[in-house]
Amino acid sequence: MIEAFFEGLLLVLQWKAFAFMLLGILLGFWVGLLPGLGGTTTLALMLPFIYAMQPIEGFAFLLGMHAVVATTGDITSVLFGVPGEGTTAATILDGHAMAKQGEAGRALGAVLTSSLVGAIVGAVALALAVPVVRPLVLSFGSPELFMIAIVGLAFIASLSAEGARGMLRGFLAGGLGLLVATVGQDPQAGVARFTFDSLYLWGGLDLVPVLVGIFAIPEIIDLAVRGTSIAGELPAGRLSKGAFEGVKDTFRHFWLTIRCSLIGTFIGIMPGIGGAVSQWLAYGHAAQSARTPEERKRFGQGDVRGVLGPGAANNSKEGGALIPTVAFGVPGSSSMAILLGGFFLMGLVPGPDMLTKHLTVTFSMVWTIVLANVITVAACFLFLNHLARLTSVRGQLLIPVILVLIFVGSYTSNSHYGDILVMFVFGAVGYLMVIGGWPRAPFVLGLVLGKIAENYLYISVARYEAAWLTRPIVLVLLALAVGVVLYPLIQSRRARSRKAQHA
Amino acid sequence: MHNRASLILGVAIMICSGWAVYAASGWPWKAALFPMVIGIPVFCMAAAEVAWVLLGKNPAARAMDFQISSDLPEGLVIRRTLLAAAWMLGFFAVIVLVGFPVAVPLFVFLYLRLQGREGWLFSAIFSAIVWALFYAIFKWLLNLPFPAGWLF
Amino acid sequence: MKNALALVAALALAAIAPQAAAQFEGKTVTIVVGFKTGGGYDRTARILARHLPKYLPGKPNVIVQNMPGANSIIAANHVYGVAKPDGLTLGTFNRNLVLAQLTKVSGVKYDMTRFAWIGSAASESTVLAIRSDLPYKSFDEMRKAGKTVVIGATGPGANTYDFPLLLKELLGVDIKIVSGYSSSSDIMLALERKEVDGRAGSYSSLQTFVERGTVRPLVRARAVEPGIEKLPVDENLAPNARAKAIMALRSAPEVVGRPFVMTPGTPEPLLKAMRDAFAKAIKDPELIAEARKAKMDLEYMPGDEALRLVKEVLSQPKEVVDEFGKYIKFGE
Numbered sequence: 001m002i003e004a005f006f007e008g009l010l011l012v013l014q015w016k017a018f019a020f021m022l023l024g025i026l027l028g029f030w031v032g033l034l035p036g037l038g039g040t041t042t043l044a045l046m047l048p049f050i051y052a053m054q055p056i057e058g059f060a061f062l063l064g065m066h067a068v069v070a071t072t073g074d075i076t077s078v079l080f081g082v083p084g085e086g087t088t089a090a091t092i093l094d095g096h097a098m099a100k101q102g103e104a105g106r107a108l109g110a111v112l113t114s115s116l117v118g119a120i121v122g123a124v125a126l127a128l129a130v131p132v133v134r135p136l137v138l139s140f141g142s143p144e145l146f147m148i149a150i151v152g153l154a155f156i157a158s159l160s161a162e163g164a165r166g167m168l169r170g171f172l173a174g175g176l177g178l179l180v181a182t183v184g185q186d187p188q189a190g191v192a193r194f195t196f197d198s199l200y201l202w203g204g205l206d207l208v209p210v211l212v213g214i215f216a217i218p219e220i221i222d223l224a225v226r227g228t229s230i231a232g233e234l235p236a237g238r239l240s241k242g243a244f245e246g247v248k249d250t251f252r253h254f255w256l257t258i259r260c261s262l263i264g265t266f267i268g269i270m271p272g273i274g275g276a277v278s279q280w281l282a283y284g285h286a287a288q289s290a291r292t293p294e295e296r297k298r299f300g301q302g303d304v305r306g307v308l309g310p311g312a313a314n315n316s317k318e319g320g321a322l323i324p325t326v327a328f329g330v331p332g333s334s335s336m337a338i339l340l341g342g343f344f345l346m347g348l349v350p351g352p353d354m355l356t357k358h359l360t361v362t363f364s365m366v367w368t369i370v371l372a373n374v375i376t377v378a379a380c381f382l383f384l385n386h387l388a389r390l391t392s393v394r395g396q397l398l399i400p401v402i403l404v405l406i407f408v409g410s411y412t413s414n415s416h417y418g419d420i421l422v423m424f425v426f427g428a429v430g431y432l433m434v435i436g437g438w439p440r441a442p443f444v445l446g447l448v449l450g451k452i453a454e455n456y457l458y459i460s461v462a463r464y465e466a467a468w469l470t471r472p473i474v475l476v477l478l479a480l481a482v483g484v485v486l487y488p489l490i491q492s493r494r495a496r497s498r499k500a501q502h503a
Numbered sequence: 504m505h506n507r508a509s510l511i512l513g514v515a516i517m518i519c520s521g522w523a524v525y526a527a528s529g530w531p532w533k534a535a536l537f538p539m540v541i542g543i544p545v546f547c548m549a550a551a552e553v554a555w556v557l558l559g560k561n562p563a564a565r566a567m568d569f570q571i572s573s574d575l576p577e578g579l580v581i582r583r584t585l586l587a588a589a590w591m592l593g594f595f596a597v598i599v600l601v602g603f604p605v606a607v608p609l610f611v612f613l614y615l616r617l618q619g620r621e622g623w624l625f626s627a628i629f630s631a632i633v634w635a636l637f638y639a640i641f642k643w644l645l646n647l648p649f650p651a652g653w654l655f
Numbered sequence: 656m657k658n659a660l661a662l663v664a665a666l667a668l669a670a671i672a673p674q675a676a677a678q679f680e681g682k683t684v685t686i687v688v689g690f691k692t693g694g695g696y697d698r699t700a701r702i703l704a705r706h707l708p709k710y711l712p713g714k715p716n717v718i719v720q721n722m723p724g725a726n727s728i729i730a731a732n733h734v735y736g737v738a739k740p741d742g743l744t745l746g747t748f749n750r751n752l753v754l755a756q757l758t759k760v761s762g763v764k765y766d767m768t769r770f771a772w773i774g775s776a777a778s779e780s781t782v783l784a785i786r787s788d789l790p791y792k793s794f795d796e797m798r799k800a801g802k803t804v805v806i807g808a809t810g811p812g813a814n815t816y817d818f819p820l821l822l823k824e825l826l827g828v829d830i831k832i833v834s835g836y837s838s839s840s841d842i843m844l845a846l847e848r849k850e851v852d853g854r855a856g857s858y859s860s861l862q863t864f865v866e867r868g869t870v871r872p873l874v875r876a877r878a879v880e881p882g883i884e885k886l887p888v889d890e891n892l893a894p895n896a897r898a899k900a901i902m903a904l905r906s907a908p909e910v911v912g913r914p915f916v917m918t919p920g921t922p923e924p925l926l927k928a929m930r931d932a933f934a935k936a937i938k939d940p941e942l943i944a945e946a947r948k949a950k951m952d953l954e955y956m957p958g959d960e961a962l963r964l965v966k967e968v969l970s971q972p973k974e975v976v977d978e979f980g981k982y983i984k985f986g987e
Contacts, residue, residue, distance in 0.1 A: 037640070044692035045645065048701060138848045165555065168548055169509075175545035176516055179523055182538050187810030187835045190984040191534035194523065199725035199732075199762040217591070224587035225580050272841045328847065329863060330840040337840070338693045344950050351867055396619035400611040401633060403594060408603070408641055414724050415648050420595055427591075429512075436508035454537045455835035462833045463805060463850060648687070648720040650737075 005127065008363025012371060017060040017364075020053065024064030025372050029379075031065070032072030035082050035212065035409040039069040043338045047345065055346040055361065060368050062342050066335055067372040070314045071115040075380070078107045078307070079230070079390055080402055081219035082212065087314045089211045090279035093441065094299060094306025096219065101302055102231045104388040109246020110304050111311040112377045112384075114257050117250060118312030119373035121261035122268065122319020123366045126326075129269075130355050130362070133327045140270055143468035146456035147477035148270065149449045152277060153178075154484040155284030156442040162297055162492075169438045177446020178453075180205060188458055200418035207276055209410040209422040210447065216406050217427030218434045223395040230391040230398070243384045249304045256289050256305060257312050264313030268320020268332055272456075275317060275333045276448045280441065282313030288487055296488070300439070319369055326354045326362055506556050513553040520546040590614060602652035604642065608634035678742055678925055679713030686719045686915075687734055689727020689748035695859070697721065698949065699776055699913045700747050703933070706942040710932035715743075726812070726986065728755065728762055735765035740918040742925030745773065747915050750908040751812075753968050755985040757904075757976060767965045770916035771926045772958035773933055777951070779912035780878035781814040782886065783822065784861050784870035785853035786846055794874040794887050798828055807842035807851035808834040812986015815839055817905055818855040818876065822889060824982055825898040846870065858883055859952065876906040880952065900975045905983060907968045911961045913953075930958055 011017065027046070031037040043066060050058035069085060076084030078095035091111060098107035129136070140148075153174065160170020183194045184204025195201040223230065250257055260282035267278035286309030290296035299306050321332030322339075329350035331337035343350050354362050380387070390398070410423040433440050460468040468474060524542040527535040598606040608630040615626035641647050684707070686700045697719070704717040711717075722730040727748035734746030753767045783794075785804065791797035797804060808816035816834055823830040833851060836842045842854045843864060853870065854861075858880050864870050865882075875886040890906065893899035915933065917926060936942055937955040946953050971979075 034640070037645075041645070041692050044697070047693075047698075048705065137844070141848050141850045142845065168552060172513075172516060172545065172548050172552060175520075175541055175548065178541045179520060179538065179545060182523075182541075185810070185812075185986055186534045188533035189531045190811030190986050191530050193530070193534060193538065194526065197761060199729050202725040202728075203723075220591075221584055221587045224590075225575065225583040227583070271844055272837050274837075324844070328844060330844045334693070337838075341693065341698070341949070345948050347948065349863060349867075351863075394619070396615070396621075397629070400614040400619075403591065403614075404607050404611065404633060404637060407594065407598070408607075408637065408647075411603075412641075412645075412647060415720070415722050416724055416729070417599065417650075420598075424591070424595070432508045432512050435505060436512055437505055438509070438512060450537075451837075455837065458533070458835045459807075459833050459845075459850075462831070646685075646718045646720050648685075648722055 004359040004363050007360045008365075009367045011056050011360065011364040012060060012367045014056070016054075017056045020057045021060035021064035021368060021372060022375070024061040024066075025068050025376055025379075028065035028068035028372075029072050029376065032069035032084050032088075033076055035076060035084055035216075035405045037409075038208070038412060039066060039073075039085055040335045040338065041412065043335050044341075047338065047342055050342060050345060053346075055348055056364055058342060058346050059361070059365055062339055063365055063368040064372040066339070067119060067315075067318060067369045068376045070318060071112065071119075071373060071376050071380070074111040074115060074311050074314070075108060075387060078111055079104060079387065080216075080398070081230075082216040082402060082406055083208075086207050086211060087275045087279060087317075088310070089215055089276075089444065090283040090310035090314075090441070091307055092215050092219075093283070094301075094303050095311075097300065097302035098304070098307065099230055099391050102391075103242050103302065104231060104391045105384060106242030106246040106249070106304065107307055108380075108384055108388060109243035110249045110307045111246070112380050113247045113250040114260075114308040114311035115315045116373050116377045117257050118261040118264060118315035119319065120370055121258065121312070122265050122316035123369045124319075125262075125265045125269075125316070126319045126322055126369075127363065127366045129323055130327075130359070133269075133323050133355070134352075137269060137271075137324055137328065139473065141460075141471075142456045143460040143464065143471055144473045144477065145270060145272055146453060146460055147474050147481065148267075148273065149453040149456065151477055151481045151484060152281055152284075152445060152449045153453065154481040155281060156445055157485045158284050158288050158296075158488050159441040159445070160439050161437060166439075169436075170442045173433065173438055173440065174442035174446040177443040177448075178450040179446075180210075181447050181450025182454070187455060198418070200414070200416055204451075205422060205447075206413040206419065207448065208413050209419045210426045211444065212406050212410050213423035213426030214430035214433075214440055214443070216402070217423070218431045220399055220402060221431060224399060227395065229393055229395055243381065243388070246304070250308060253289075253305055253308055256286060257308050260285060260309040261312040261316040264316035265320035267313075268317030269323050271321075271324045271330055271332045273452060274448060275314075275321070275335070276444075277452075278313045278317040279310035280445050280448065282309040283441065284445075284484075285309060288484075291491070296491075315373065319366075322365065322369075326350050326365070327352070510553060510556045513549050513556060516549040517546055517553060520549060586618075590618065598652070600652045600654050603649040604634075604638065605652065607637050676712035679711055679715040679928070681713070681715070682743055683716045683718055684711070684743050684745065686717065686745045686747060687730050687738070688719055688721050689723065689730030689746070690721065691723045692721055695779075695857075695951075696727075696747055696749075696913065699951065699953070702942060702945055702949070702951065702953075703776065703915075703936060705945075706936045706939050707932050709939075710935040712928055725762060726755075727752065728760070732762075732764040734916065734918055735770065738918045740771075740920035740922070742917065742921050742929065745915055745917055745929070746770075747913060750779070750912055750914055751985065752914075753908050753965050754904070754983065757969055757971070758980045758983070758985060760985045766919075768962065768969060769919040771919060771921040772962045772965075773915040773917060773926070773929050774958040775911040775956040775961050776913040776915060776933070776937060777953050778878040778880065778910045778956070779857045779859060780880050780883065780909055781818045781855055781876040781906070782858050782861060782872040782883055783819060783853060783855045783874050784865065784872045786849070787868055787871045789852060791873065792871070794892075797873060798826075801829065803829050803831050805831050805833055805850075805852045807836055807845050807854050808832050809836050809839065809842070810834055810986055811984045814857065814909075815842065815855050816986075817983050818889070820982055821902055821905060822874070825901060826889070826892055826894070843869075859950065862950065876909055877903065878906065878909045878912065897975065897978065900971065901979050901982070904968060904971060904975065904979050907964060911956065911964055914961060926958075 031042045073084030073088035074091045077088045077091040081096035083089040095107045156174040160166045264278040286305045324332045325336040410419045413419045520542045527538040594610045612630040615621045688700045731748045738744035806819045822828045890902045
């Protein structure tokens with residue numbers, strides 16, 4: 001296995017494969033950055049171009065492109081408050097808040113470094129998991145996946161505003177997200193739920209228009225109202241100084257970054273959970289790392305930990321998602337499904353063979369992810385100053401461009417005007433939530449986890465009847481969920497008693 | 504403003520969840536279970552929220568989320584908000600009327616001129632660049648289907 | 656006499672070709688696909704888009720546009736009623752849309768019999784496959800064993816769900832359908848976890864797993880593909896004519912596995928040119944090589960044949976359709 005490890009590196013460093021990787025990186029850079037282009041769509045469009053390539057070159061190209069999308073998507077989230085990709089929305093909450101306070105450089109530095117750490121952790125996990133991956137993935141059945149969704153939903157408690165009223169609003173937002181997730185045809189009885197007889201709503205709501213609406217539209221309105229640049233009235237000089245500060249932050253909170261990377265990798269390994277989930281779980285966990293309720297209040301206002309968590313998680317999940325794709329031939333996410341198509345094109349059959357006969361190819365994929373991210377992050381740091389300077393551009397210039405991008409970006413979901421209407425509706429919802437002081441993160445959690453929770457519950461009950469509740473991993477996850485819900489309450493009680501003691 | 508928004512949201516959620524539960528009651532139980540199990544508590548919680556807002560019990564609830572900048576007079580904020588919303592809806596209307604490829608440069612140009620008060624030349628060039636990039640990426644490269652507008 | 660006919664045919668073709676060439680020259684032909692990028696229909700359309708231009712008079716540019724939504728009903732409606740019949744728009748969509756029309760799904764604005772049919776690029780047969788470590792080596796053995804077989808499915812309207820449902824309801828096989836998996840790949844994973852015993856699905860999607868020895872196909876639907884010819888066919892095991900008709904109705908669209916149509920009213924010469932191009936492109940050696948690499952198996956079925964099958968489906972007697980509608984719902 002060690003030889004394959006090093007041989008894999010040599011394969012990537014061949015000049016042709018390397019050149020294709022650079023090309024992929026260049027493409028992926030823009031795909032992630034522009035909210036209109038989705039990583040999955042572009043990946044699929046690039047497939048035909050790899051017909052003529054050798055397997056290693058083809059992978060270098062596809063993976064190079066894919067590995068980078070999550071990193072640059074974070075940049076758009078931080079700078080403009082617009083999700084560059086469906087998987088980078090969580091970075092908006094604290095990242096963009098930092099940008100508005102003139103700390104864009106610091107936020108970008110933090111997000112880039114944590115992305116790199118996340119990517120490396122994900123790649124290392126892929127490499128190390130090779131012997132254990134099959135039993136690991138096989139021990140997580142539908143009941144366990146349902147419990148993971150429950151743990152995810154439990155984070156709603158930590159992401160709510162403070163106090164009982166805050167909790168109420170958090171759960172309301174989460175409940176609304178869960179309800180919205182039920183729109184569409186249900187897979188048990190085939191009933192078209194809440195579709196108002198519209199063909200457009202048959203398949204349910206697409207994540208991208210909702211996310212773009214709920215996050216980007218309130219930001220744009222705010223920008224228009226303030227009439228300034230994103231960074232407000234702060235002097236331009238301060239902006240780029242912060243990048244190194246961001247890098248230092250990553251190491252200041254090193255264990256948090258590692259933990260969030262592991263969360264991302266883990267969720268990535270679990271097929272059927274979907275790519276949008278890991279960033280929110282990581283965000284929830286980062287929020288919990290605040291030691292007092294006062295500290296936790298700062299999340300959403302520009303706490304760098306809120307950037308580190310999702311930044312790391314959405315890169316590490318890619319390495320994680322590659323694991324079931326390579327080991328089982330079962331794609332861990334929709335972009336993986338397309339990569340799988342690429343595998344077939346190049347004559348490689350994913351499955352146990354990839355872990356034995358073609359181990360070198362697997363390791364070359366690991367190296368591609370690592371190298372692509374290193375190169376991208378290095379390139380981004382070079383341009384960081386220029387990127388951060390965008391936050392001092394007049395809002396009036398940015399607004400039309402951002403609007404064009406988000407309109408087109410939402411439209412690309414279904415090539416239907418309904419996408420834009422959905423964006424408006426949730427833009428209004430997001431705006432009201434921001435004015436009313438309601439947290440938006442629980443809504444997104446409910447939305448992305450709703451279908452998973454419902455379907456896996458039905459499958460678990462149909463298959464195992466009541467017995468699934470007593471499975472060991474299920475019980476562990478249940479305890480974890482309870483812990484996650486109680487944690488903020490215990491924290492505030494301890495803080496109160498500490499205050500009483502000192503009083 | 505906080506309270507009005509909370510009230511609107513609370514009432515809207517009450518209506519949506521109430522209607523959802525009502526609609527779900529007619530479905531086979533497998534399809535109805537989740538919407539009802541979630542809809543009923545959401546309805547109750549929304550009712551509680553509405554009640555609390557009306558009773559005046561409103562902590563300065565700051566969510567873990569960004570705050571709309573509040574250092575401007577409220578009248579100005581409302582006016583600018585409505586204006587921004589009007590621009591966005593207007594953009595959509597123009598898209599429906601003349602199709603995406605024409606609407607994009609038109610909107611950018613109008614916004615820069617009218618709202619941004621930029622010069623003619625600058626607005627024209629900026630719009631042209633945006634249009635060129637839009638066309639190159641979304642029409643030429645991705646072949647997105649943009650329906651023709653109602654007018655042309 | 657034959658020579659005279661041949662001469663006339665050649666002259667007619669010679670007359671048509673420049674007409675068609677004039678229409679296609681310098682233009683762009685769009686294939687509207689009713690699904691998102693990356694799926695089976697999309698890949699079939701794209702591989703054809705790459706090889707059609709050489710066989711079309713005037714050598715136009717052929718591009719693919721995705722118009723997902725409502726399981727491709729939106730795309731079908733578009734090609735039927737919105738696109739102009741100028742020969743520049745093709746459509747490909749879910750093969751089961753004819754069943755949606757049959758069961759009067761609301762929102763259907765097309766009539767399958769009035770499309771200008773180009774044909775089908777492949778047939779996609781459904782099989783039921785069981786984990787290889789289970790002792791059943793044939794469909795009969797499985798039925799006789801008397802134990803409940805757990806089959807994973809994605810949801811009503813997909814062949815993962817409908818095929819075993821009919822086996823259960825009409826043939827009385829002891830099957831428990833566990834539905835709700837996000838995709839057929841998730842079902843495969845559940846299968847390896849021994850959470851489910853098997854799944855139904857298109858043979859092309861199961862082929863890799865069959866070859867790897869993970870699953871064993873036991874029974875198939877009407878359409879034939881190389882490798883599964885010897886399997887028993889579900890219709891042939893039906894206990895009565897009604898059951899056979901219902902199963903046949905479900906399977907019929909699969910023979911027209913990748914339907915390609917043009918807008919109703921497209922002029923004859925253009926339709927003919929397109930049909931010819933399709934037939935030749937599918938036999939093109941480069942396309943065949945590419946398709947093999949991508950694990951696609953394309954085979955041309957002429958438009959008239961496809962239209963005939965579609966008309967057959969739509970002319971089923973009311974009682975059969977009603978009972979069919981009780982089991983099969985057109986789904987997402």
